[in-house]
Amino acid sequence: MKYPLHLIKLIETLKKLPGVGTKSAERFAFHMLDWQPQQLREMSTIIADMPSQLCCCPTCGCLEDNGSCPFCIPERLQHQKLCIIACAKEAFAIEATGEFHGCFHVLGTLLSPMSGKGADMIDMDKLFRRIKSNNVTEVVIALDSTLEGDATALYLKSALTHAGVTISRLAFGIPMGSSLEYVDGGTLAKAFSGRSPY
Numbered sequence: 001m002k003y004p005l006h007l008i009k010l011i012e013t014l015k016k017l018p019g020v021g022t023k024s025a026e027r028f029a030f031h032m033l034d035w036q037p038q039q040l041r042e043m044s045t046i047i048a049d050m051p052s053q054l055c056c057c058p059t060c061g062c063l064e065d066n067g068s069c070p071f072c073i074p075e076r077l078q079h080q081k082l083c084i085i086a087c088a089k090e091a092f093a094i095e096a097t098g099e100f101h102g103c104f105h106v107l108g109t110l111l112s113p114m115s116g117k118g119a120d121m122i123d124m125d126k127l128f129r130r131i132k133s134n135n136v137t138e139v140v141i142a143l144d145s146t147l148e149g150d151a152t153a154l155y156l157k158s159a160l161t162h163a164g165v166t167i168s169r170l171a172f173g174i175p176m177g178s179s180l181e182y183v184d185g186g187t188l189a190k191a192f193s194g195r196s197p198y
């Protein structure tokens, strides 16, 4: 016996979310069958309003809040530091550490020649303009420790060589609270090469 058509549509839609397979989507869909019509309408309205309510700052690419960007305020510009991230979500994760008080710059993508994402996908002119207009002295590259992240970091390092800024990249190494015995070889090698004076 097949599910009713609308339920199949709901399950297929939920499966578009990352990490949601058929089983999870079915569980969510059957759970939503118990919701009141008002709850379902509220959820659909929130999702439908996303394009108008959640906009990216034209300057840094982070998410705006009520029409203004919380990451482009004058107090942050004073620090003359620019942290390059791949997507807007990462700004919130870095912000939560309390370690960085400068501005962010969202690339929007990582270089991946295999997927057709070459250097032309990165707007270097915009990055250079920000470095100049904000009198940036340090650029922090906060990209993934993956092939794509490493390739993008190398490209940025090379492109910014003559930009008159200090370039740093987040350290990679042993996760907090973990034992060396369980750390994989690649992570341990990166931790070794990135060791700092103690």
Ligand SMILES: [Zn+2]
Pocket: 057, 058, 059, 060, 061, 062, 069, 070, 071, 072
């Ligand atoms: Zn901004």
